[in-house]
Amino acid sequence: MRDLVTEHRLNIVLALILLGGPLIAHFADEPFLVTLATRATILALAGVGLNIALGLGGLVSFGHAAFFGLGGYAVGILASHHQTYEPLMTWPFTVNGSNQMLVLWLVAVLVSGLAALVIGALSLRTSGVYFIMITLAFAQMLFFFAISWPAYGGEDGLSIYVRNAFPGVNTLRPLDFFLLCYGVLMLVLLAQWRMTGARFGIALQAVRQNEGRVAALGLSPYRIKLAAFVISGMVTGLAGALYVDLNRFVSPSMMSWHLSGEIMVFIILGGVARLFGPVVGACLFVLFEHVFGSFTEHWQFFLGAALLGVVLFARGGFIGLVAGRARHD
């Protein structure tokens, strides 16, 4: 069967649409739509993170909200300390807050990566349904910890009032902040694209398809999966950092299992293991939320119907529908 278009071309078109939409909205003086697109972009990045574990590695994590939330809290906590001029700690050395996104992102990525290392090291000893349940359990643990920890707002969450700073960018302007998020998303997608065809990506995809074979060749599936899980957690953590700057607010709901499920929905809607799958999925999600959400609070019914349609009739998601089956060398 000839595909309508190659996946590569489709991806370029999608990237241009995601860029062009908000630009048009900006010049049509619709800042709300720019913000909506920013939300989709950030959620897409969270999905891109999960897609590395789930799509490439077959690791069905139902706890990625943990990394999203940890990235978010890293930003929230550091930014709030910066605003109150109170250091995070004074002993054995002083650690101050920060309002520099580059610093905050780095911390967010390190914190979520470290968490993914610990959670992954334990969870990856299991597989299948047990893996799903254990990742969920870890995320729920962190969720309840965030709720019960009063220092940073507990259940009510934590506001940061002012968006953090990025050199040379006025992050307070919706379009500027969108372009920043868009740039991050594109850079991560570029890196993932390279990784997928490089030795690590190849080994990871082999592990997904036939773990025993990879072990028989003398490569450790466990280490490959763990590395993928850490990279995956870092990317979703970075998305969490951006999300907090978008909303100027972080709360435990960023770590709820609903969010883990939503991130997974992006991937399924858009196409599992497809580079732009989560991008399409997150955009559809935000679109549904906005369009159907404007006349019914039960908009998720329509999302559910779309999801059912994909699972029953278009297993490759949107990308699979348009660009056909994935190609491998």
Added chain:
Amino acid sequence: MIEPVLELKGLTKSFGALKVTDGVDLDLRPGEIHALIGPNGAGKSSLIKLVAGELAANSGSIRFDGREINGLDQIARARLGLTRTFQVSSLIPEFSARGNVMLAAQARHRSVFGFVRQVSRDRELTGEAMQALERVGLADRAAVRVSELSHGEKRLLEIAMALAMRPRIFLMDEPMAGLGQEGSSRLIGFLDNLRREAPILLIEHDMDAVFQLADRISVLVAGRIIARGKADEIRTHPEVRAAYLGEDEA
């Protein structure tokens, strides 16, 4: 006397009450093909799994290059140069034939953490893979996805992957199965030369192949070695005829 590369002593493995490996002694010497034959369910594949480390032995010793490797896992043993092929082809279904062999070459280099350089442009890996594919006669099928290869081609791909590992010993579990007359006789010629690169522990049901290739033959029945010797000795061995060859002739 030449030191064996691989030496099993008193190897035992049970699945519950079933003793699949029952005090097996066996060795593999440089340059030889040692065939392991026996009726269905005798425990041949299990023995290969024990050597490769896919199964853990209950007792006994496995020495490789004079070193006890019983405590090492499958991954560590593969890295030492014990390479097995599977009775039922075990491949990466979505990869091309070349992609599978490149993975084996990559594994030989123990290289996993490359994130930027594209494997498809990697001269080293593609070169090694094409060389292995050529040797088994699959070069013109290099770009074909595994799921679209024929059964016989998958069998040959197994061999190509093992070649790309450049192992110290080959553990081959019924490589001829499903190859057909012509394919089998070509593979026989190939293995005949291959023993000079690395010795082969060969499980095979095709008796013509075994009698042509094997320097020594061990006969496994119900987990025990009941006879061992050169082709002529095994052909005429009364116990073997009763337990095994008899079945064929009946």
